[in-house]
Amino acid sequence: MCTLKRPVFTEFGTRSYPDPCKKLFSRFLSQLIPGDMTDNAIGNVFTLSDELYCVSETCYLWRVDPETLKTADKVNLEKLISINLASAHPHVDPDGTSYNLGCSFHKGLRYHIVKIPPQPPIKEEEANGPRAFLKASVITSISSSWKTCFSYYHSFAITENYLVLLEQPHLVNTLKLAVSVVKGHALIDCMDWTPKEKTKFYVIEKFTGKVKKTTYKAEAFFVFHHVNAYEEDDQIVMDLIAYEDPSFLQKYSLEKLRAGIFDESCPPQLRRFVLPVGKQILKVLLNEGVWLRHNKWKQRCEIQYSLSLPVSLGLEMPTINYKMYNGRQYRYIYGTGAFAKGYYENAVCKYDLKTHEHKIWREGENMYPGELTFVPNPDAKEEDDGILLCVAVDIRPDFPSLMVVLDAKTFTEIGRAEVSPDITVRYSVHSHFIKNQN
Template sequence: MQSLFSENKRETPEAIKAEIQGEIPTWLQGILIRNGPGMHKIGDTVYNHWFDGLSLLHSFTFENGDVFYRSKYLRSDTYKHNIEANRIVVSEFGTMAYPDPCKNIFSKAFSYLAHAIPDFTDNCLINIIKYGENFYASSEVSYIRRIDPRSLDTLEKVDFANYVPLNLATSHPHYDGNGNTYNIGTSIAEKGKTKYLIVKVPTIKPDDKNACFKNCEIFCSIPCHSLLSPSYYHSFGISENYIIFLEQPFKLDILKMATAYFKGVNWASCLGWHPKEKTYIHIIDRKTQKVLPTKFCTDALVVYHHVNAYEENSHLVFDIIAYEDNSLYEMFYLTNMKLADNEFKKGKKFTFPQCRRFVIPLDIDKNTEISTNIVRIDGTRARAVKEQDGYVYCTPEVLFEGIELPRINYDYNGKKYRYIYASKVQWQPIPTKIIKCDIQNRSLLEWEEELCWPAEPVFVKAPDAKEEDDGVLLSSVVTSDAKKSSFLLVLDAKTFKELGRASVSADLHLDLHGMFIPEKELSTKI
């Protein structure tokens, strides 16, 4: 299994036609683009962590029942510097490189804490985001790289910080019905005034490709509870009228980060887990653009992925994938991933994810009794209790165990929904199953195949869809069976029966996230 993670992958820059088994729906027209680490060794140097590997984009293009595959490394500045030096010379989050030829952030004296934030890598290896009419490879810093979704060519680098004061930003934005994009990031401002900024990037179609960024607005500002230790976060939630941000006690120590280079430690070591602290639940009203005055909290947890959120009878319901601690990140250090299945169980424990549902009462009377459950909707075991300190303490309900990389029919984003499509996580550090979770009756449908490792499933709705699960699921599947080619899997989302697969004679890699771009959204202007 270790070779699935540590071996460098060969790119396939020219499109190759896949061999089809079964049938690919002819209505499926567009491109599935995925992003993830593909190069882990450069010269004699090796990245410490799987999430540090150089970004390798790959795509599956659907044309009238045929599928064409290609892959290209993101030609970031980081890629170019490393390849030219034939060694890792640009630091990543889990790997500090010495010497780093990039801008030395400590070359000048700094008077404000903001200058202690490093000039991060532009190795945008996590996801694909749409801003305006264009598509970008992204990670969790302010840099994004525009790409051509058809050719996978790397285009210009965009620094979000040139438009809004963000040092970090998520790779999981949200889109509204008008095509506007919402994202959240951390601003390490002057004199330690650290805050979280929710940013709205509008859809604009002039010739200026950066017009959407020039016209973006700070939608809401939320001060950090710990100004020198902002929360780590990977995503956030959104409903019709609210935005949900979880400020969790998994924190980035800014002072430690400022001296990491000199102390010879990586930036990941600057993340600290504080299990005795609260998780603060910030609810932002999308109409007023203000945080609700009621203070909500829950126990310490670590969340990477929100699933969905909606409103029902004056309550806000939101579902997340939660962990009891921060051990997931530790699992993906390459030294830990060398452990066999039984060694995982005997050695360091890694907590399993849970799909948890929170129910937040939005109308809370000032005279509400202390220690009384104020959740007033049926069919949930989630609780909310007002405490002496004025906070409303929220206890979630566990919907499902052991699932990650959740996706939904995005037409139901922010609305009451029924189905979650996800990956099943077992003792291996990568998923072995794709599952469909029915929230209404708590049932599961599963797909698995021996020696196959499926990526995050992506839902694509059918053109005549009437029900939430009318459509297909797409998943890039890497096989460790030497007698079998890796393939793109197409499942009927309703029945979970395989409709077809597109096998390719190429070096597919385990990826992280991506998106399906319908043919009508593919711009001809690059």
């Protein structure tokens, strides 16, 4: 029996080590072919049909019992739908149909849009393994713009009729990935930032899988999280959290965190893009501080209208009233400053897209609030009628961490649940609310 006591899977910032239990040939082969991927489900938590899943950004998902939080099944998307990597942020339509973004690299580097129809609920005693992906299918595929690289992605955008895939020039280099174990590299070491390349927007018709011929491009930027997108006057309005480049990822190295080094460079910024999808060319008032380009010579539109919304830098992990307004025109964004310095330091925020008003909740410099989760009022008639749940970690040894409950309309605290200081609460990246079925 072998006991490694060291990482056996390569993570985003941590390298793995060869498995001494494998024979020499198997060890060599596994170093050249990145087939053994991590199943570390730190990426997100979400529900598909009536099943709860924890995910990373690989092909592996864990189905979890929502009552006990015990792991039930390990799902391999590569075996089910030939997907090697999958986004940690699928979207769910009002009818229960889910969509996700994936990619494959064994037969050419391609991005895939996956459609997952809802499954009817069954009795617990009739359950026999995960069912959510039984009828999942790839509705369209798009080749990578690079022969040996593909764009890193964490999320994508959805509207009532379209899906938008953003191909950013932060690239996963498969040649570096293939020899990563041999050279002692983590995933972040296998990525290339190519700022001279454009960021591309692919628009896909949701119900046909058809990719629009129109090409949309922007100057290079990096993105983790899309906020929301919607259709208005034959155009897609898309809001996201953008970075000038991915250099901010280096802030999270263990060495810097232990040394307390966390500067204000490369902060996140709320940015809006407008993509024309109808027959009419979008007319933009240039005095709004935006720009418009139309390339007539190629007989195709390369039009992109972008602006930085008037919100302070530093807002991340955006939340909306997802159930009622995802893919639809909306007004309110909720977010957290996470570990950022500046205006949102140690705070969470409500931002009004119409009035540009900010509302802040902050406990103190020792408290770090995570992502906000919006829970709508079942009888809500207004967008911000509901509550927000937030786990806030207190870094002082003898002080309790909290789950804070905020009124989504007034953004004032209406309750909290304290956790005993004897229990360690980790900082939460993403969260998910499940309604009690009893």
